[in-house]
Amino acid sequence: MTDSPVWQPTASRGALKSRAQQLAYVRGFFCERDVLEVETPVLGRHGVTDLNLDGIPAEVKAAGVQGGWLQTSPEYPMKRLLAAGSGCIYQIARVFRNGERGRRHNPEFSMLEWYRVGMDDQALMAEVSDLVCGWLGCERPDQVSYRQAVMANAGFDPMEISDTDLKQYCEQWLEAEQLADLSRNDCLDLVMSFAVEPTLGLERPVFITRYPAAQAALARVSREHGHPVAHRFELYINGLELCNGYWELTDPDEQRLRFDADNQQRKAAGKPEMAVDEAFMAALNAGLPDCSGVALGLDRLLMLKVGAKAIEEVLAFPIERA
Numbered sequence: 001m002t003d004s005p006v007w008q009p010t011a012s013r014g015a016l017k018s019r020a021q022q023l024a025y026v027r028g029f030f031c032e033r034d035v036l037e038v039e040t041p042v043l044g045r046h047g048v049t050d051l052n053l054d055g056i057p058a059e060v061k062a063a064g065v066q067g068g069w070l071q072t073s074p075e076y077p078m079k080r081l082l083a084a085g086s087g088c089i090y091q092i093a094r095v096f097r098n099g100e101r102g103r104r105h106n107p108e109f110s111m112l113e114w115y116r117v118g119m120d121d122q123a124l125m126a127e128v129s130d131l132v133c134g135w136l137g138c139e140r141p142d143q144v145s146y147r148q149a150v151m152a153n154a155g156f157d158p159m160e161i162s163d164t165d166l167k168q169y170c171e172q173w174l175e176a177e178q179l180a181d182l183s184r185n186d187c188l189d190l191v192m193s194f195a196v197e198p199t200l201g202l203e204r205p206v207f208i209t210r211y212p213a214a215q216a217a218l219a220r221v222s223r224e225h226g227h228p229v230a231h232r233f234e235l236y237i238n239g240l241e242l243c244n245g246y247w248e249l250t251d252p253d254e255q256r257l258r259f260d261a262d263n264q265q266r267k268a269a270g271k272p273e274m275a276v277d278e279a280f281m282a283a284l285n286a287g288l289p290d291c292s293g294v295a296l297g298l299d300r301l302l303m304l305k306v307g308a309k310a311i312e313e314v315l316a317f318p319i320e321r322a
Contacts (some may be wrong), residue, residue, distance in 0.1 A: 001018065005309070006320075006321055007258070007321075008321075008322070009063075009315075009316035009317055010261040010312040010313065010315060010316065010317070010318060010321065011312070011313060011314055011316045012313075013265055014096065014306070015302070015306055015313060015314045016091075016306070016316065018302060018305055018306050018314075019302055019314065020134065022298065022301070023092065024108045024303070025134075025135055026090075026092065026112060026131070026298075027092075027183050028314050029130075029131055030090050030114070033038070033088075034088070035088045035089065035090050035114060035116075036087060036088065036089045037089070037090055037091065038078065038085065038089045038090070038091050039091065040071075040074045040078055040081070040091060040093070041071065041077060041165070042070060042071055042093070042094055042095075042295065043058055043060065043068050043069070043071070044068060044069055044071050044076075044077070044277075045065060045067075045068055045069075045279075046069060046274070046275060046277035046279075046280075047069035047072065047274050048072055048073070048076075048274065049259045049262035049263055049266065049274045050072075050217065050262060050265055050272075051262060051265045051271065052189075053069060053072045053097060054071045054097060054098040054099050055071075055072050055096070055097070055098060056069065056070040056096045056097075057069055057070075058070055058087050058105070058187035065299060066172045069087055070095075070096035071095055071096065071144075072095055072096060072097050073095055073111065073113065073162065073295055074091050074093045074095070074111070074113055075113065075293070075295070076277050076279075076280040077217070077280075078091060078113060078115060078278060078293075079115070079248075079280060079283055079284075079288055079293075080279060080283040082115055082117065082283075082288055082289055082291060083283035083284070083287060083289070084283075085171070085288050086128060087117055087246075088114070088115060088116050089114065089115055090112065090113065090114035090115075091111070091112070091113050091114070091256035092111075092112055092233050092298070093097055093111050093112075093113060094103070094109075094110060094111075094169070094285055095108070095110075095111045096107060096108050097109075101128045101319060103309070103310045103311065104300065104310075104311055106299070106301075106312070106315060106319055107319050108319065108322070109297065109298075109299050109311075109315075110297070110298040110299050111295050111296065111297060111298065112295070112296045112297075112298050113195055113293065113294070113295045113296070114293065114294060115248070115291050115292070116150060116291060116292055116293070117289045117290070117291045118246050118289075118290060118291070119245040119291065119292045120231070120292055121209075121219075121232070121233055121245060121246065121292050122229045123249075124245055124292040124293075125141075125143070125207055125209075125233055125235075125245070125292055128207075128235060128243060129141055129205075129296055130246065131296075132205070132235065132237075132242065132243075132296075132301065133205070135301065135305065136301075136304055136305060138204070138207070138237065139204040139205065139234060139246060140204075141201075141202060141204065141205035141206050141207045142205070142206045142211040143206070143207045143209055144208060144209070145209050145210045145229075146158065146208055146209065146210055146211045146212065146229075147159055147227075147289065148208065149195055149196050149200070149208055150188075150191060150192070150195075153195050153196045153199050154169070154195040154196060154299075155315075157171065158191070158212065159212065159225075163187075166184065166188070166191075167179045167182070167186045167187055169187075169191070169261075170182075170187045170190050170191065173190055173194055174190070175287060183265070184214070185212075185214055185215060187198075188212070188215075195235065197239055197241065197272065198239045199239070200236035200239055201235075201237040201238055201240070201313075202238060202239065202240060205235060205236065205237045206235070207233045207234070207235050207236075208233065208236065209232070209233045210224060210230065210231075210232075211229065211230045211232045212227075212228075212229065212230065213227075213228035213229060213230055215230060215232070216230035216231075216232060216246075216249075216258075217230075217232070217246070217258075218246055218249050218255070218258075219231050219232040219246035219247060219249060220246070220247045220248070220249050220250075221247065227251075230246075231246060231247035232244070232245065232246050232247075233245050235251050235296075237304055238304065240300055240303070240304065241300075242296055242297060242300055242301060242304075243294050243295060243296035243297065244294065244295055245292065245293065245294030245295070246292060246293060246294075247292045248288065248291050248292060248293055248308050250285035250287075250288040250289075250290065250291075251284075252281060252282065252285045255281070255284055256276070256281065259276050262274075263292060299311055299314055299315065302314045
């Protein structure tokens with residue numbers, strides 16, 4: 001963080017100009033592909049159940065509504081638009097996640113989210129490559145499965161390793177007592193964060209694909225080599241995660257089961273359970289079209305463009321100066 005007076009922005013004029021160019025590039029990219037720009041609420045009635053996302057509650061008293069949440073993603077309302085027949089859509093959104101502040105995180109940040117009707121995850125990865133590589137002028141990404149990435153960098157098979165051996169492996173970062181209450185997914189997240197992510201995309205961009213089914217979130221699941229895997233992908237450049245995409249789950253019954261499982265995990269972790277967004281569930285019941293979607297961090301993409309080492313270099317006013 002710069003030592004300049006607190007009233008001054010942290011981003012340079014050059015970074016601000018690059019942000020304006022980035023937004024123009026994104027809008028031109030989707031205009032050429034006839035993808036419709038939309039806006040959805042920044043303040044919504046519901047948060048999300050995802051164990052790894054902490055929303056920021058809002059005190060709202062209006063039109064019979066009590067409470068609300070600053071949105072962690074525009075996903076649910078965008079899917080309501082898709083179910084209503086919007087066709088392919090994108091949004092440049094301000095989103096909020098509590099407790100996230102660091103070299104690559106700010107509680108408020110810019111997200112580009114888009115949905116392509118009739119595309120699977122492979123087709124969407126190709127479009128992500130077009131957008132990102134067109135902006136950065138970099139090589140197109142390789143594809144490596146989650147299983148291959150962990151085996152290459154951590155030396156074990158994440159689909160086969162026992163919980164006991166996995167926790168023993170994680171003792172290089174945490175004490176056994178600290179690991180005792182962590183789930184298998186928690187331990188795999190440690191491995192990904194410390195052993196795998198720092199190595200990804202150093203020579204050329206790389207998509208990590210086919211995550212364990214337990215990490216599917218809102219993605220479809222299929223079987224590969226005897227194991228259930230999610231149609232989910234993330235793009236990494238220079239060890240930096242840029243986006244998270246899915247071939248979207250459209251089954252409302254399966255989605256409700258996943259929301260219930262999320263809340264059970266939240267309860268076990270001592271976090272508050274979150275009410276399910278029934279308007280979103282009604283949209284799934286009405287029929288979400290076959291589609292894929294992706295959320296991309298625009299601030300991180302801009303960091304790569306201008307060579308920034310910390311997110312405040314591309315934000316005019318990070319949380320400390322907001």
